Structures are given as C-alpha cells and as structure tokens.
Amino acid sequence: MKTFERDRGDRGREKTILVVDDDTITRRIAERNLRQDYAVYTCASGREALRLLPLIRPDLVLADLHMPEMNGLQLMEEIRALPDERLAQVSVVLMTSDVDTDNEVRGFDLGASDFIRKPLLSEVLSKRIGRVIRNDAERQNLSLQAHFDELTGLLNRRAATQLIDRHIQMGQGVLLMLDIDRFKSINDRLGHQTGDRALCAVAEVLRHFVRSGDIVGRLGGDEFVIFYCGFPERSRVSERCRDICEQAREALYRIIGEDFGEGIGLSIGISFAPEEGEDFESLYRGADEAMYRVKQSGRGSFGFYDRRYAAVGEGHVSELLSRMEESPGRGAFEVRYEDFLSICRFLRRTAERDESRLETQLVLFTVHEGAENTVLLESLMQGFGRLLGQTIRRGDVYVRYSDTQYMALLIGADRQRAEVAVGRVLCGRIPPLCELRCEYDTLVS
Numbered sequence: 547m548k549t550f551e552r553d554r555g556d557r558g559r560e561k562t563i564l565v566v567d568d569d570t571i572t573r574r575i576a577e578r579n580l581r582q583d584y585a586v587y588t589c590a591s592g593r594e595a596l597r598l599l600p601l602i603r604p605d606l607v608l609a610d611l612h613m614p615e616m617n618g619l620q621l622m623e624e625i626r627a628l629p630d631e632r633l634a635q636v637s638v639v640l641m642t643s644d645v646d647t648d649n650e651v652r653g654f655d656l657g658a659s660d661f662i663r664k665p666l667l668s669e670v671l672s673k674r675i676g677r678v679i680r681n682d683a684e685r686q687n688l689s690l691q692a693h694f695d696e697l698t699g700l701l702n703r704r705a706a707t708q709l710i711d712r713h714i715q716m717g718q719g720v721l722l723m724l725d726i727d728r729f730k731s732i733n734d735r736l737g738h739q740t741g742d743r744a745l746c747a748v749a750e751v752l753r754h755f756v757r758s759g760d761i762v763g764r765l766g767g768d769e770f771v772i773f774y775c776g777f778p779e780r781s782r783v784s785e786r787c788r789d790i791c792e793q794a795r796e797a798l799y800r801i802i803g804e805d806f807g808e809g810i811g812l813s814i815g816i817s818f819a820p821e822e823g824e825d826f827e828s829l830y831r832g833a834d835e836a837m838y839r840v841k842q843s844g845r846g847s848f849g850f851y852d853r854r855y856a857a858v859g860e861g862h863v864s865e866l867l868s869r870m871e872e873s874p875g876r877g878a879f880e881v882r883y884e885d886f887l888s889i890c891r892f893l894r895r896t897a898e899r900d901e902s903r904l905e906t907q908l909v910l911f912t913v914h915e916g917a918e919n920t921v922l923l924e925s926l927m928q929g930f931g932r933l934l935g936q937t938i939r940r941g942d943v944y945v946r947y948s949d950t951q952y953m954a955l956l957i958g959a960d961r962q963r964a965e966v967a968v969g970r971v972l973c974g975r976i977p978p979l980c981e982l983r984c985e986y987d988t989l990v991s
Contacts, residue, residue, distance in 0.1 A: 592616030698749035706763025723833035729768035787848035811846035
C-alpha cells in the first residue's frame, strides 16, 4: 500500500491539505475533489501524519475519526500538544460515519473546525473545506491587523512593546525613541496625505537599520521605536543614530521639498537595558527624557539617557493632575519644583504631538524685599505664597522658585487672561514692604 502520496499536478498552490485515513478509497475521493483548489498530501495513519506535519506544514488536516492505533481524536490531542505553535493550531476537520454525537462534542472541545459525514459527497466536502480555509484566512488577516500598523506596516505599539519586554528578559539591549521634528507643521502646511507619506518614508529608513532579530515599530503619531538586541557599545549606537538621522532627514526633504525650511528631521533618545530599565516602560521613560533634551537643544540629533537629568515620569504627572482636581478649596495647587518641571514638559510634549492645544502661560513673580533681615524676608515670601495660592484659579500650579521668586503655570490662559489673573494677585493683600515684578512667557500657544 502506498502510504504517502502527493498529487503532482498541484505544485505551488497557496493552501495545503493533509488527508489522513486508513481507507484508500476515502483518501482518493478526498484527493480527487480537493486537488483542483489545493495542494493535497495523503497518508494512512496518525503516526505518519505526525511525521509529515513539520515537513509539509499544512493549512488544514482532514482526518478520519476511526483509525487503528491512533484515532482522529487522539491525533488531534497529539497535534495540539506540539511545541511548534503554528502546527499546534492547524485547523482539523474530522470525517465520521457515526450517528452518535458524543465524539463530535469531544472533537469540538479539542478544537475541531468541522465534522464531515462519510461517505464523502463531493459538493459537501468542497464547500465545507472551503469555508474552513476562508475562515482561517480571515482570522489570520485580523491577527495581522492586530499586530501591525496599517499605514507603515511596522509593528504597532502593543505588539512592539510586548516583544521588547520579552527581549529585555533575555539580555542586553538598546532602546531608541524616535520622533519626527516639526511634524505638525508638515501636516498643517502640506496636508495629511503628505504627512502620511513622510511617516512611511521614515518607516522605510528605519527598516534598513534593523537586523532580523531586532524590533522596529510605530508607537503612534510621529513616534517610532527601535530595540536592538545586544549592541551594547555607545560608539556603535552613536554611529547608527547619526546615520539614521541623516538618512531620515534626506528622505523627509525629498517629500516636502528643500524650500520647506529648516528643522525637519528626527530626534532620538537612547536608553540601555538592563542598566537603565528592566522593562519597556522604564526604558521608554529614560529614552523619552533624553529625546526631550535633544529637542530642547535644537532637534535633529540624538542623546543618551542620563540619570542626573531624570524627570518624574508622565504617569506621575497624571497622578499629580488628578490630585489637583480632587484637592479641596478654590485656590491653586502648590507643587515641588521637580513636579512643576514635569508638568511643563508634559504640556509641551502633548502640544508637540498635537494631542492638545491648551494655551498655557508661565508667570515669574519676583518679590523685591524692603528689609535686609532674612527672617523677615522669609516671612514675606511665605505670606506671598499663601496669597498666590488663594488668588489664582484652581487647576493652576505654582512653585517657590528661589529665595525671592515664585513661578506660576496658568493652564488654559492666553496672555490677556494671565494679566487679569496677575491683576487679582496685585489687588490682594500683598504683605507690607513687598515690591512685586512680573514676567510673562508663553509655554504653549
């Protein structure tokens, strides 16, 4: 008996089916009806099927329920226990002449895709196998959509962060946070279609700078991520980032034109695992902070995370803003200087990513003391701090900036409203011997 056969006229077909049945006639009927649409392999036992699975990697197994040595249900149990995840999840359709439904229930519990009655009817066999193949294709397509960014084809945020977390557990690595400089101006001046082309151009550049085991993804908006497995030397990372910045800038200007203006490119922040974080979130915070410093110092370059400049994370900022909303009373919220800086950075980053255009004013109050006594000066400053907290709005924040200065962040205020708020402060009960000077700066416009 020929125990392993392949229909030679079906080479190169996209989908492959393995037919498993100890009955020669049933195998030939199934092969004859399926070979017009699929590549068909056949074998006579469950043991043989298990040997063939890793060789032919079928898209579907069509197996008889009743076979000697290993029946269809036992074959399914063996398949589901395979270490190869792709093979373990292969679709299985069982053939049976039973009228008892107990075996069907057991089969569906094991994950059978369908049951087909014997003797096989050509039209029923083709329709049912075709339905299972189509359903599998739709599921695979949905799975791809769940893991990849639709615009660029890179991994999406969820898939990239999960893979990075897994790779970090295996050893050293380098995380790069990459952000397109002045991306909002590209969208505003040239339209979103050009903006999408710019995103795709950057994605294509990044693909050329990763190896097969590395991870590259789009986190959302104009923000990308790369994780290099290994790659511990800073000099090599610097060289790689320098090349990425250069090629990304060239790719962007090919799309927007050289007359667009300066400042278009990539800013990159870098953090190392495990020294600066043992999961994605901690590495992200470090690299994001490094990237922020690059943008503050001129954009279009790269920088390494430095703990000396580490700021409080955005998660802390969100918690801080929630506490402000829940705080009793109508006055402003006094914060530590580190928290004040974190809120400023958070608002700037949010505005740069176009998540919000909440106008915000920064006001510096300088108290010119009328006494040389430091004890009296401190009493004056404490009094002014209380006045400031009671006078500006709830939801605004302020901080003691120096021995003679307070700084306030007026969220959602333009210059005119800021002047009104300062006017309320000046109309308050300013401590005696105080002379007040105010300076304005627009944090977000």
